Amino acid sequence: MKKFLYISGVLTLFALMSFMNADFYSSMTKVDYIDGSKTLKFTTKMNTSHISDALKINRNTAGFEAEVKKYVNNNFDVYVDNSPKTLTFTGSQVSGETVWVYFETDGVSDISSLKIKNTILLSAFPKQINLVNIAYKGSQKTMNFQRGKEVNEVSF
Structure with missing residues (x-):
């Protein structure tokens, strides 16, 4: 029984150690509709090392922030x-391991459908996942993007 527990413990330790070196590649974008100015505001968060490597x-x-x-x-x-909407960049900042990029598009009075193409870091990292959370007039929608699924669309 002791030998069984020992072997089980060692195998569990190896299994846990295999996850330690696995990087998680993701970006997160928050989209907020500002009714007063008829603007969609975007805030994108990325890992500093990942975007730097890419x-x-x-x-x-x-020139790092300008390149981002x-x-x-x-x-x-x-x-x-x-x-198609033109994106205007309003700022960015690097805060440790996180890069924040802010952009917007105006002249959006009503939205029936919102389509986004998001290929951020998909060519650099095969397992990259990009999430986009949208808040529009009290409705919340989430999109996810990965290789093979670079375009997504939601209806309101």
Whole structure:
């Protein structure tokens, strides 16, 4: 019985250790509709090391935040009722292991459908998962994106 417990314990330890080196690749975007200004505001959160590795730029260089903004602009598209929207970047910040990017699109009076193409870090990390949470006039919707599912659409 002691030998069985010993072997079970060792196998459990090895199983737990195998998870220690597994990185979790994800981004999270929050979308808020501001009724007064008819604006969709986006806040995207990414891991600093992951975006730094994907862009092949040191996160401590002066141009890091500008490169991150450009990258997000090239990898995130928004369509309201099948009409493409222009994204305006309003800011970004690096806070330790997190990069925050803020952008918006205006002139959005009503939304019947919202389609998003989100390819953030999908080419760099095969297991990357991108989540988008949308708050629109009291309704909450969630989209997820991964390789093979880069475009998602919700209706309101």
